[in-house]
Amino acid sequence: MAEIFTLSTSQAKQCIDITTRVREIVRKSGVRDGLCHVMVLHATAALAVNENADPNIGVDLLAALDRAIPDHAGWLHDRIDNNAQAHIKAAILGSSEIIPIADGDFLLGTWQGIMLIELDGPRSPRRVAVTIIPAP
Amino acid sequence: MAEIFTLSTSQAKQCIDITTRVREIVRKSGVRDGLCHVMVLHATAALAVNENADPNIGVDLLAALDRAIPDHAGWLHDRIDNNAQAHIKAAILGSSEIIPIADGDFLLGTWQGIMLIELDGPRSPRRVAVTIIPAP
């Protein structure tokens, strides 16, 4: 039922528009109405719904997270894996999103898309699970 | 399947209790058990589940977000639309929530309600989509 796709990230911190990839899975499913759950299967990346049209929104989001949660600010997990900031930000942002499906497509606002937020890259593969629940 | 309602916001930044509006849609649906998905269809507003009984919680939430993510702190998107802080906060807070439905009503804690968080207002209309998935 869940379908998994993968992608590669190219930077340490990066926002990537995955709306088209997820929409393809929704359309292929043939489901007309329901909910689409999207989840990144990693603890150092996250998902968000926001605007991808201006890619600087992703840049600003990453900068704001860095400002509030600086790298290596005494985090204990850095002693083991040196990526505590990524775990902290991923827990705050969240690893999944749910989008309504209506008439066979996403029900989203004009400026809303799905972004994968890489926080400890570059990494390959990053796995994303898409689960569709049709309306009864 | 999804039902959309609209509301107007009156301030630049504002928390509005929408629990009653969403509950009406749940009751009208006749669904006894399931999940209720609520999503604001904009990239500069957000949803949260928390206490509305003391409206100062919403005021404190907005103040804490302003403290961590100040207006016009060099955000790149401000060159285009001057509302980068709203996009950043919306991505962090999230645009949707899911509430269980049990015995025809929300399953929520005593102090939990649904709040719409306007971050770039005043705006009208703000659109909210409510999708109900009944238990089989």
Place this chain on the structure above:
Amino acid sequence: MAEIFTLSTSQAKQCIDITTRVREIVRKSGVRDGLCHVMVLHATAALAVNENADPNIGVDLLAALDRAIPDHAGWLHDRIDNNAQAHIKAAILGSSEIIPIADGDFLLGTWQGIMLIELDGPRSPRRVAVTIIPAP
């Protein structure tokens, strides 16, 4: 349809791994594929999906939240209940998570688990609702 379990917290601020408790409910349900919704029924606690293997990740997360949202930093709700920081953090972290179920178990990344984040403890009982939607 929703099943509620309770737990006790022992510290003012604390991250507790609840993955095993929720997984038991999923397995008992017999559902092979679908979605599992988990929600803490309180406005001063939250849920996150992240790594529990190194418990210092939870410690770092709580420290980062304290750094961005200090206790008693002039919050208005403190005049009533002295726990504004808990409400603010809970609204930002979110009170619920959804995990896919595949082949009768969670579909999670290697380092992903479910953590309950106590922000105004110690408290007993803390109630958690688990709702399972099977695939049709």
